[in-house]
Amino acid sequence: MKELKITPIKEGTVIDHITPGNAVKVLHILKIPESSSSVVSVAMNVTGKTGKKDIVKVENRELNPKELDKIALIAPKATINIIRDYEVVKKHKVELPNEVIGIAKCSNPTCISNAREPVESRFLVIQKDPIRIRCYYCEREPEDIAAGII
Amino acid sequence: MAMNFKNRDIISIKDFSKEDIEYIIDYAKKMIPYAKGERSSTLLKEKILSTLFFEPSTRTRLSFESAMNRLGGKVIGFQDPSGTSQKKGESLADTIRMADSYSDAIVIRHPQEGAARLAAEFAEAPVLNAGDGAGQHPTQCLLDLFTIMTEKKKIKGNNVVLLGDLKYGRTVHSLAYALAMFKADLTFVSPETLRMPKEVINECKELGIEPTSTTNLEKAIKDADVLYVTRIQKERFPDAEEYNRVVGTYQVNTALLKDAKKDLIVMHPLPRVVEIAPEVDKTPYALYFTQAFNGVPVRMALLALILGGKNQ
Numbered sequence: 001m002k003e004l005k006i007t008p009i010k011e012g013t014v015i016d017h018i019t020p021g022n023a024v025k026v027l028h029i030l031k032i033p034e035s036s037s038s039v040v041s042v043a044m045n046v047t048g049k050t051g052k053k054d055i056v057k058v059e060n061r062e063l064n065p066k067e068l069d070k071i072a073l074i075a076p077k078a079t080i081n082i083i084r085d086y087e088v089v090k091k092h093k094v095e096l097p098n099e100v101i102g103i104a105k106c107s108n109p110t111c112i113s114n115a116r117e118p119v120e121s122r123f124l125v126i127q128k129d130p131i132r133i134r135c136y137y138c139e140r141e142p143e144d145i146a147a148g149i150i
Numbered sequence: 151m152a153m154n155f156k157n158r159d160i161i162s163i164k165d166f167s168k169e170d171i172e173y174i175i176d177y178a179k180k181m182i183p184y185a186k187g188e189r190s191s192t193l194l195k196e197k198i199l200s201t202l203f204f205e206p207s208t209r210t211r212l213s214f215e216s217a218m219n220r221l222g223g224k225v226i227g228f229q230d231p232s233g234t235s236q237k238k239g240e241s242l243a244d245t246i247r248m249a250d251s252y253s254d255a256i257v258i259r260h261p262q263e264g265a266a267r268l269a270a271e272f273a274e275a276p277v278l279n280a281g282d283g284a285g286q287h288p289t290q291c292l293l294d295l296f297t298i299m300t301e302k303k304k305i306k307g308n309n310v311v312l313l314g315d316l317k318y319g320r321t322v323h324s325l326a327y328a329l330a331m332f333k334a335d336l337t338f339v340s341p342e343t344l345r346m347p348k349e350v351i352n353e354c355k356e357l358g359i360e361p362t363s364t365t366n367l368e369k370a371i372k373d374a375d376v377l378y379v380t381r382i383q384k385e386r387f388p389d390a391e392e393y394n395r396v397v398g399t400y401q402v403n404t405a406l407l408k409d410a411k412k413d414l415i416v417m418h419p420l421p422r423v424v425e426i427a428p429e430v431d432k433t434p435y436a437l438y439f440t441q442a443f444n445g446v447p448v449r450m451a452l453l454a455l456i457l458g459g460k461n462q
Contacts, residue, residue: 110283112264117241119268137264138285139162141349 012038012059014081014088015071020045022075023054025146029070030058070103072096074146076131098125100133104148111138121150155455159270160278162286163324168331174451175296181447181454184220194223197457200253201227202245203280204236204260209420210280210290213445214257217453220446226253246272255457258282276456284320284386290419291324293448295332297441298376301415305332311370313339313400314380314425316346318387321419322380323350326361330354336361339370341396344382367400372409377402377435379418379425403427407435417441 018026023042027033032040039059045052054075062082063071071078072094082090102120106113113121113135122136134141142148153173159165166174183189199218203211206229215225228234236245242265249256250273258269259280266279266286281287295305302308310329312322316338326346329336336354338346338361345363354361364370371377379402387393401424402416418426418438430436 106264108263110262112242112260112262112268112282115242115262117268118243119271135264137267138262138282139164140263 007041008086009039009041009057009059009083010086012057012061012083013063014083015056015058015063015075016053016079016081017048017050017077018054018056018071018075019077020052020054022146023056025074025149026054026056026071026078028146029074029149030056030063030067032058036061066103068094069097069100070149073100073104073131073133073149076128096125096128096131099123099136100125103150104133104142104145105150106135106138106140107142107144107148108135108138108140111135111140113137153455155452156458157276158456159266159276160288160452160456161266161270162279163288163291163328166288171292171295171328171331174292174448174455175299177455178292178296178444178447178451179300181450185217185443185446185450187220190222191220192222193454194218194221194457197223197255198253199223199225199227199255199257199453200249201225201229201257201280202249202259203227203229204231204258204265205281206230207259207280209442209445210259210287211257213442214278214280214289214449214453216446217449221450221454223453223457227257242268243272246277249273250275255453278452278456281320284318286324287320288324289445289449289452290321291328292452293441293444294321294325294378294417294419295328296448297417297437297444298334298415300444301437302375305329305334307333307335308375309335309337309373310376310378311337311339311374312346312378312380313367313370313402315344315382315386315396316340316380317344318383319380322378323347325378326350327353327357330357330359330361333359334376335359337370337374338363339365339367339400341365341399343392344396368406368409371406371414373411374414375411377410377414377416379416379422381418381421381423381425398424401425401427402430404429404433407433410435 041057043055078094100123123133246269257278263283263285265282270277415437416435
């Protein structure tokens with residue numbers, strides 16, 4: 001008999017295939033629980049068809065493109081399922097753009113993008129698997145991408 | 151092959167292909183008699199260059215100014231930001247907008263990494279990076295390549311030893327990358343704590359070069375064709391204690407050079423402090439003053455190319 005570890009949700013978003021261990025980082029990106037009253041369920045190290053994964057279910061909330069870009073940075077294989085009335089109405093993979101603007105802060109404290117200048121942080125995605133990003137301004141590669149996400 | 155450099159920003163050596171660099175080097179060779187004042191030029195006589203030095207510089211600033219003057223152009227600028235609006239809290243972006251409206255090209259040195267890239271975003275005029283913190287210094291890199299190419303006829307296959315502060319030194323990062331692009335063999339010699347950053351080593355590997363890293367200068371010097379010495383820069387260290395532990399670790403002197411190849415060349419971006427003994431200056435190995443002069447023809451070539459001057 002199939003045993004459900006987390007119950008289905010009626011409305012909202014299921015973020016599936018998150019790199020194992022990164023569910024907490026996804027919550028951080030979605031500013032849960034600080035700025036959200038949604039019911040959230042998290043499953044970590046779930047065995048799926050392609051190995052272990054994390055899953056995050058957020059009720060009554062659909063994600064915006066900027067949030068999706070952020071998730072792509074730390075969980076490039078994640079899939080986003082939009083649920084309405086218990087049905088998956090839309091399913092797509094996150095896609096990492098070639099450039100990420102304004103979503104992660106440069107880890108170099110003396111980078112000009114961290115000074116009081118009228119620019120947003122900007123990274124070039126130089127490799128997608130595993131992800132490597134390079135600051136457009138100072139050319140440094142952050143070691144911990146998740147730590148820099150704004 | 152005619153390359154189009156007109157109005158191009160010179161921010162990072164990574165913006166250049168090998169062919170671009172070879173073209174600049176060839177063009178710089180033609181500039182030597184003009185750089186020495188043996189011939190005169192009015193190529194850039196209608197042009198004004200801004201030199202914005204937010205950090206002190208001797209060679210870079212003077213050689214840019216000399217280069218512009220030798221080409222008949224004019225120079226405006228500052229070498230000490232204390233008298234400028236930056237001290238009043240003006241953003242770099244605004245300072246650049248102003249310089250952009252006053253001149254045809256902008257040279258900038260700034261203590262923060264990425265400053266030149268930012269400047270290029272706000273300026274219509276081409277921007278030349280004269281050093282951004284511990285980041286890039288592409289014109290130094292080009293003059294270093296020019297020097298090796300002039301002395302050794304080619305870069306490929308030469309064993310280039312980079313010595314000193316390989317962690318914080320900005321010139322060695324760009325140089326290692328460019329030398330790998332030209333297929334030089336690379337040896338990195340530094341104290342343990344000042345080793346070449348992993349990302350630079352990876353970039354060399356991606357270009358097909360496997361650098362050797364060591365702390366042993368005596369051994370490395372024996373096979374060296376080029377010894378590139380750098381100063382351990384106090385101003386880049388986060389704390390004085392770390393600096394005190396490593397300063398004076400290496401000194402290039404005549405005793406060390408007795409085991410070197412006859413045609414070894416010793417280079418240094420200058421200023422040097424204790425890392426090369428003055429006794430080396432008189433030996434045929436010493437090339438650092440020629441290298442410093444080479445800043446003029448290389449910067450002349452760049453200014454002539456990006457400001458759209460015709461071939462002379």
